[in-house]
Amino acid sequence: MKTRKLGQLEVSEMGSGCMSISANYGPPADRSQGIKLIRTAYEKGVTFFDTAEVYGPYTNEDLVGEALAPFRNKVAIATKFGFNLEGSGGLNSRPEHIKKVVEGSLKRLKTDRIDLYYQHRVDAQVPIEDVAGAIKDLIKAGKVLHFGLSEASARTIRRAHAVQMVTAIQTEYSLMERDPERNGVLQACAELGIGFVPWGPVGMGYLTGKMDAGTALDPKTDLRAGFDRFSPENMAANRPIVEAVQRFADRKNATIAQISLAWLLTQKPWIVPIPGTRNIDHLDENLGATKVHLTPPDLREIDAALSKITVHGGRMNEEQMKVVDQTV
Secondary structure (H helix, E strand, C coil): CCEEEECCEEEECCCEECHHHHCCECCCCCHHHHHHHHHHHHHCCCCEEECCCCCCCCHHHHHHHHHHHHHHHHCEEEEEECECCCCCCCECCCHHHHHHHHHHHHHHCCCCCECEEEECCCCCCCCHHHHHHHHHHHHHCCCECCEEEECCCHHHHHHHHHHCCEEEEEEECCCCCCHHHHCCHHHHHHHHCCEEEEECCCHHHHHHCCCCCCCCCCCCCEHHHHCHHHCHHHHHHCHHHHHHHHHHHHHHCCCHHHHHHHHHHHHCCCECCCCECCCHHHHHHHHHHHHCCCCHHHHHHHHHHHHCCCCCCCCCCHHHHCCCCCCC
16 A cells, blocks of 8 residues: 655545444444454555544544554544534534543543544634644643644635645545545645545445445444435436446446546545545555556546536535535
């Protein structure tokens, strides 16, 4: 496995998104299965693992902490703060709250420092400069090594970076979701030397080719059940995307998911996707994307094919999009 740099943080070129083992994409996996998956990813060269206090809540950090404890010093752990989990469940990025909740994350992760600490969602009630200042204090104290932002606008990224260097931005980005190319976020990362971590790199599972109008998502355990893009109508309407990528994948002797991940890796040398799975076969498939070579003509062909196809449905529901920072 090759490595890439997110700012000054060096990690494997493919990371592991751990959320879906514990929450949000169906009922939690068996704990021993989750630990085995994470340790197998490490054995196969993955050194970058992504979690958050809100996944579970808390249970995913706890799982990641136990799974990575035997080789803690050989991996980078990213986690996130910013929700008011003891109260309303809304956002809370007040400096005193950040300094309190970091202790819980450190304890659950069984570690004395967090390699990359993201603000999970931008809190409109707290100036981003105050958030960056709080992280600066935690970096001075040695509890955090690098600062990240999730779902932040280019303007917010620049303001935060002026106070404390931002190492990575995490935002949904895939063949189906190209907003970061249009809204200035990738451009800001390029200008400031910030890495980019796409979540949902295989379209939240849709770009595996295994989901269609008949796929049942449980609204009690699967967030996607409430997302526009995952309504039966839109899953049916978006099949041309899957078919276009499938045709290309067949020629490359790869899967749709592998083409989707290889495409992201080819966009910029500072992009590190974090596909998530609880299944070892899917892990192997995802990591196989690092062996898929896409040439400039390949990329032009993929773009040309997809430019003719409309993506149906917004990427999250209205409630979720309210906390995505879209200031310009």
